[in-house]
Amino acid sequence: MxxxxxxxxxxxxxxxxxxxxxxxxxxxxxxxxxxxxxxxxxxxxxxxxxxxxxxxxxxxxxxxxxxxxxxxxxxxxxxxxxxxxxxxxxxxxxxxxxxGNFVLPKPLDREILFITRYTGLVPVRCMVKALYAHRDAPPVLVMAVGPAEDELVYHYEFLSLAMTRASFRYLPLVASSEEAAVGLTVSMLRPFIDSKPKVTPLVCGTKGFVRPLRDYFIEAGYDRKEVKTETYD
Ligand SMILES: Cc1cc2nc3c(=O)[nH]c(=O)nc-3n(C[C@H](O)[C@H](O)[C@H](O)COP(=O)(O)OP(=O)(O)OC[C@H]3O[C@@H](n4cnc5c(N)ncnc54)[C@H](O)[C@@H]3O)c2cc1C
CATH class of the missing domain: 2.40.30.10 (Translation factors)
Incomplete structure (x- = not known):
């Protein structure tokens, strides 16, 4: 409580x-x-x-x-x-x-795919820190879109984690608007999703970013409940 x-x-x-x-x-x-x-x-x-x-x-x-x-x-x-x-x-x-309920799923039996825009990375950073405090972390991919290169939050921390932990992958992206962020993310996402085993997606940011991405997963065959989301606005 x-x-x-x-x-x-x-x-x-x-x-x-x-x-x-x-x-x-x-x-x-x-x-x-x-x-x-x-x-x-x-x-x-x-x-x-x-x-x-x-x-x-x-x-x-x-x-x-x-x-x-x-x-x-x-x-x-x-x-x-x-x-x-x-x-x-x-x-x-x-x-x-x-x-809040935007927390790590249990059991962690699929690859975790975090998708965030700007400070939507904040709760994800907390989850990643918790996961990698243990030796046996499940495979994780973080796709983080920032509005500019120098606005990629936790960029060096995630780069360094990707270099030291084999199960962690980090894909930083830059897009100046919400709409551009959705388009870029979907184009980068396709190879990870289409005709691949299901992942556990967790998406965080403003509604204009989160909702089209949730819809993308649903169109790709995911159940609405399989896509965890947190919206900031
Ligand atoms: C569950 C939850 C967790 C959140 N966690 C964070 C967090 O960790 N860090 C964080 O920066 N914000 C977070 N937010 C958003 C935060 O609560 C505020 O909405 C944000 O700081 C804007 O408040 P404001 O009064 O300054 O702007 P307002 O005067 O309320 O203006 C909001 C407008 O600003 C724009 N905007 C730009 N950046 C943001 C943003 N980050 N969030 C929301 N709207 C934004 C949107 O277009 C929105 O319409 C969270 C929101 C929720 C619901």
Whole structure:
């Protein structure tokens, strides 16, 4: 069950790309217990009727210290992300959670295919970290589309994982619009899907990206329930 709202202190602020920022926060009252892929709800003191609720996925699995890693992009005129961009170490945040069902399937009996756009990679990064904390990780392919080369979140971390773990493959892609991201992803996806054994697809990003990809899998013979999705908007 989700925990009630509590205050968390911002411990650090780091820019991961020119427009993506990471906050490490520490809940002050209770340690959060969560599954990789889940998210917290932030209650932000902004907007016409505060608090403004905004969901953010956890980027790093549960740690003994209880610290939580949040990663978000700077949305032009975005009220919530604009507020988060103002936060400094020592500031407080109200949050509740964890929530969500976008988690690793059980059993892990097929290749896992993560498909993400931009910060849709955040919950996937958490799941990948959890999977590769063990020696026997199942085969994983991450297809991550970013809006520009320097906006590919966790790019070097994933490149390095692909070089050190034989079962991990990483395909970074760049497309400036949502529509272009869908077209490019589908074209790169076909050789992995058409006439191949079924994989477990997990797709994350905004609806304009996630829905056409889910439809692609359904047209390719997948049951709707076999395609796990998380939409951000
Ligand atoms: C379950 C869940 C998990 C989420 N996890 C994350 C996360 O880990 N990192 C993260 O950056 N965001 C995440 N989001 C989105 C986040 O909650 C906010 O919607 C986002 O930060 C925009 O809020 P805002 O108030 O700044 O923008 P708003 O003023 O609400 O404007 C939203 C508009 O900005 C555009 N947009 C650009 N980038 C995003 C984005 N990342 N998400 C949503 N809309 C976007 C969309 O076109 C959307 O219509 C998640 C959302 C959900 C539902």
């Amino acid at each position: 989700a925990e009630p709202t509590q205050t968390a202190k911002v411990l650090s602020v780091t820019d991961l790309t020119p427009n993506v920022r990471q906050l490490i926060v520490l809940p002050k009252t209770r340690k959060l217990s969560f599954q990789p892929g889940q998210w917290v709800s932030l209650k932000l003191p902004v907007g016409t009727k505060p608090p403004l609720n905004r969901a953010y996925s956890l980027a790093t699995p549960e740690s003994p210290s209880g610290e939580l890693t949040l990663v978000f992009d700077r949305v032009p005129q975005g009220i919530g992300s604009g507020y988060l961009y103002e936060l400094r170490p020592g500031d407080d945040l109200s949050l509740s959670g964890p929530y």
